[in-house]
Amino acid sequence: MATPAEQVKEFQRLAGEAQAGNLSIDGETARNLAALCETYAGQLRELATSANSLVRVGSFSNLDSSKALGQKFYDLAVGGAGSGSYTASIEEHIKILDALRDMYVKAGAAYEAADAETQAKIKAQTHKIDW
Numbered sequence: 001m002a003t004p005a006e007q008v009k010e011f012q013r014l015a016g017e018a019q020a021g022n023l024s025i026d027g028e029t030a031r032n033l034a035a036l037c038e039t040y041a042g043q044l045r046e047l048a049t050s051a052n053s054l055v056r057v058g059s060f061s062n063l064d065s066s067k068a069l070g071q072k073f074y075d076l077a078v079g080g081a082g083s084g085s086y087t088a089s090i091e092e093h094i095k096i097l098d099a100l101r102d103m104y105v106k107a108g109a110a111y112e113a114a115d116a117e118t119q120a121k122i123k124a125q126t127h128k129i130d131w
Contacts, residue, residue: 004092011099018106021114030108037101041094048090051077 002010017023025033055074060066079085 004096007096008099011096011103015099015103015106018103018110021110023103023107024111024114025104025107027108027112027115030104030111034101034104034108037097037104041097041101044090044094044097048087048094051087051090054078054086 014023018025054077055070057067057070057074060070075083076085078087081088081091
């Protein structure tokens, strides 16, 4: 399975392909998918914010070893980037969703641009016909 960074890179590559006109998705479908990505990313952001209250370091007792254990649990919940913590994992997922959303937006724009170009070409040819 690809790492989160590799997944982001792949969606960025696909967004580039969409921008070049090599990948397109129906405009309405692309907008719906982009909105779903945004909604899910928002829900993940709420979860990341609530992670700060998952563990109270001082609630384990006054013993130093209990405080250290509480700190370990807290670090598992909200440790920094690359720590393997719950919030770090959520942030990686959000980056993937942002790249995916961007790809959908660009693929939808490519579809709409191709559709508009085709319509213009058809209209141009239609005007040449003698009725």
